[in-house]
Amino acid sequence: MASAKTPVQNPASAQPSPSVFVNTLMPQPAHLTEQPGALVITPSFTTVEGHFHDARLDHAVTRALNRLKERTGLLIANLPADSASATLTVDVDGPGEAIQSDDENESYSLDVTPSGAHLHAATDIGAMHGLETLLQLVQPDGEQFILPAVSIQDAPRFRWRGLMIDCGRHFIPFPVLLRTLDAMAAVKMNVFHWHLTEDQGFRIESKLFPKLTEDGSDGLFYTQDQARELVAYARDRGIRVVPEFDMPGHTGSWLVGYPDLAGGPGPFHIERRFGVFDPVMDPTRDSTYKFIDAFIGEMAAIFPDPYMHIGGDENNGVEWKQNPRIQTFMHDHNLKDTAALQNYFNQKLLQILKKHDKRMVGWDEILTPDLPKDIVVQSWRGFDSLAAGAKQGYSGILSAGYYLDHMDSAEDHYLVDPIPAKSDLTADQQARILGGEACMWAEYVNGDVVDSRIWPRTAAIAERLWSPQGVNNVDDMYRRLAAESIRLESFGLTHLSQEKIGLRRLAGPSSEEAGDMNALRTFVSVLQPPDFSGIASEHRTTLSPFSALTFVLPPDPPSRHDFEHLVADYLQDPVAAEAGQTQLTGIFDAWIAAEPDLLRMMANSPILARTRPRAEQLARLGTLGSEAVSYLSSGQPAPQGWKARQLALLDQAGRLQCGVRFTVLQPLRDLVNSVQER
């Protein structure tokens, strides 16, 4: 955390004039120059588009003006104006690609002066990115809102900046997806990877094969009309939609209605558990490919993107090994193992995709030497796997390090770079690293909690994929993330509000009066969900409720980073740091004081009661912290054995328990380790 202590700075700024400009841009632009002065936003703000405009650009400008209106509270009537008099001119050279690809020109420039703002872009897409930047520039200045004078030239570092949402394991309601697209556009992401099929559910209507959803979805699926609506909504925001139909494994839900596709005998059912399961397609029959061909053709008509994702991950090969007919086939075709058979399947699948004009994307497992170079590998295994592919000539996108379900910090994700500084890839090889995708796997999310699992952490990943490699100051990222997090709420996202809603539900109406809410707030301020394996250890199924405190807590709450800083700053000179001592002591006292209120509340809140051991530990951690600060600030040593006892307590508090984990253990450990013993 040493690097985190450098002062907040604007990495892209050449002429800082902090008295005016508070840079909360996220992602940071490639080049930004501050100018003196600012453009004041008034109700007479007007906009004109240049010689080119189309419906998509008109929509984008209208949406931006509406957001500007809500942001400033001004009734901006946007009366007609000409380019000489307009407050904002939006000059776009042309519409962009008829079907947005990963080659689309996304660059833009934005110049704000005290007399007006000028946005220029090659395409609608660049203009939309520029409008998002403009909206992020809006800041209060006394009793008015301004756009600080800046000159920005901006373009993304990576062309593929994606978010995958697994809508298979848990169905995510359609409106949640739409607001997610709004938020993606706000942080300049451009690929929505829609994971539509899983053992636990088949989520897209097929008119050719209606039993896919009739028998495989529990009635929870998207209609084709909705899919088309989503694709149009995304296109209107500069976002491509890459659908994923995971094959040949993870297909349990397909097989319920169409058991003839299966490599095993069945019967099949919608899977309720999580993990890797045996059901798999039969790659030996022509009828399988005939089915896939028809299905892919149907989907290709709905999803215009040049790419289609075929999954290809985690086929355990069990059913293939157990099926004598498949074993004979493998023998006859000289396929030495199930991996070879899957490669055979992929080759056939590739031909089907080509027939429907689609390029193949798949997970690491699809990468075998005899696949052509125009496939794209999505790496859940990591850099090395990605780099190895690039060296062989394959394009790739990174997802290892961007798994949102792992409940890592924004900082952890932020510092994962698809092309690390120390990479030995050549320029050509580097160009094959298209970008990355945040992955929201849905074992442990549903529509009620998914926003807080995706946001705001995904904005940090979006910056990693857009901004120059040198933009990597963690403190500055967290400062801007806090601002962006609040801005994102305007799309209806519940990532910030959900916690309080959950606490109200768990604590009941009387807790507000009784002051119990304060104790509960203190409690949750030091907690976050356990990591993926921690939640998995509770043996949840798709039918499990989402009411435990685990699901109420946001991962990586701002308080985690704040506390870490407070302790690090204090430890620089504990004897002199009086303010730090006071603040820390206040925090530790609050932890101790919360215990009786928490225990009383938990005595009549069955769900909260499951976290009682954590409430007791918190009070003990408060004592630990209080004693540590007392020794450190006084410069007095602790009695022998004190540190060992405290470290044992920290070890105990660090154990997986109660479905929640502390965010404060490492800083507390630093405090304890700084104390001298007699």
Added chain:
Amino acid sequence: MASAKTPVQNPASAQPSPSVFVNTLMPQPAHLTEQPGALVITPSFTTVEGHFHDARLDHAVTRALNRLKERTGLLIANLPADSASATLTVDVDGPGEAIQSDDENESYSLDVTPSGAHLHAATDIGAMHGLETLLQLVQPDGEQFILPAVSIQDAPRFRWRGLMIDCGRHFIPFPVLLRTLDAMAAVKMNVFHWHLTEDQGFRIESKLFPKLTEDGSDGLFYTQDQARELVAYARDRGIRVVPEFDMPGHTGSWLVGYPDLAGGPGPFHIERRFGVFDPVMDPTRDSTYKFIDAFIGEMAAIFPDPYMHIGGDENNGVEWKQNPRIQTFMHDHNLKDTAALQNYFNQKLLQILKKHDKRMVGWDEILTPDLPKDIVVQSWRGFDSLAAGAKQGYSGILSAGYYLDHMDSAEDHYLVDPIPAKSDLTADQQARILGGEACMWAEYVNGDVVDSRIWPRTAAIAERLWSPQGVNNVDDMYRRLAAESIRLESFGLTHLSQEKIGLRRLAGPSSEEAGDMNALRTFVSVLQPPDFSGIASEHRTTLSPFSALTFVLPPDPPSRHDFEHLVADYLQDPVAAEAGQTQLTGIFDAWIAAEPDLLRMMANSPILARTRPRAEQLARLGTLGSEAVSYLSSGQPAPQGWKARQLALLDQAGRLQCGVRFTVLQPLRDLVNSVQER
């Protein structure tokens, strides 16, 4: 407020055993008897339906079990059971009406014993009401959840318990309507009155007359598929959908695409202002009725309810008077004024509705003696108008007193009874008062704020319409409303979360650290939106933003009632009330202390800054309160002139200003008036 001081009680309970049963039912059932003991909810909770069941009942039971699961955090697998062993048996005699009418039997009985729960109802609808009651009965008991043992026989007092939402003046997004239906079902409301057309927007797709939405909606309308989905969603929850197509006035948006319908020359435009406007249909032409006939026929195929609402309100007659052809028509047909002409129009409209098997509902204005007795009058004028209609033989529903946009308190609405205790109506006449409807007119709401304008206040109206007349203890209502308000959040309603979201937006990310959020919370705890005319005085249009503090604040916050109580309790014996003195002094000190923080925050928050005078007034009100308590508690008189100065300050604070009003002025006035002067 004297009656509000009686202790909290369970009005329907015969054998209170408060050590177990915390009655938070809303609405209160007609008859409730507490029994000893409770049914403990465990993961092995099972349900069986009796000899009758259908898809609607299955859905309702499944939804209820899922909510029980989320409420308790238990993985209730609902394994197969028989009626002897099941935890909950749901016995329903039959499916209910093929098309739900206002004659539907909605009664149910629910018996909970320590060994199981038994729900019986004549129809699906009664069963659904019973399931909502069962879910409201769930309460924590130590570390488990229980259903207290009770015996409930329940049926509604009124058969028509509606909520109208005006989707014309502002479009309300479809998902908001769906969650509103969930909430309506939770409080046993049974009519969703969908106000679909207004001068400001035509909101329902017509395939026969596509220009209605193409030219009249700004692209903001519901598709016919959505309308069908909403009707099915509502039916699945025991809710009828009564669509309203307001005619002949309020039709400006119709006339943009179809000016031939108009009684005036045009040109027509989508209205952006609010009020009563001139555009009106031409009632003299056959082509008008041909259009209406075709349109009503199209809508009748989408909306199966026996009733259709034709509005009929606020036609100012201006265009009829200005049109020579219409004047000639009136003369030729011996129609002495525009009211007579509107009656002529209504007669023709009535024939069209009859042709399509629809009964007519309209606002007060439609009531003229020559209309048949099977129409229903919705009264915005009040009891007297409603009672007059009933005496003439007309059925009616009350909406005066239930206008949510007036920003009255839940208490105000709660104490409005469609048949007041002092009513002189005969039993037959009383039977014509079908019930009431809460009305959410949408001049000053959009999809972001509408939840907090509807909920939780509408739950108090729902109780008025369902529960026996004698259930009218305001304190007990507020206590249960607080519990229901939290329960309603589970449907995704934002009525509680929206305030904090808005404050974050207005205050920015740094305010949380700076502690400014506490000052802001103190500030908003004593504020609410002004009444309808107060907001209207700001001359808003449909294009105005919703970002002012006005729209962030909930009407009638719980703090209003709490403070009123605190003061009333204290004033019973100020010298002895030490706890009350301490509490009040603490509150007043917080008001005073908040001022510098608020002013600093407002200096860099342009939207909040508009309320600066209120922040200054709050500090002065704090001083007022502090001095009053000091005189009262010490028993010392105030110097001469003190009261006059304080009352002047209260008058000033009571003036319309800044788009927000204080909730605390009357209790403060009571304090001041209780002080003796020298």
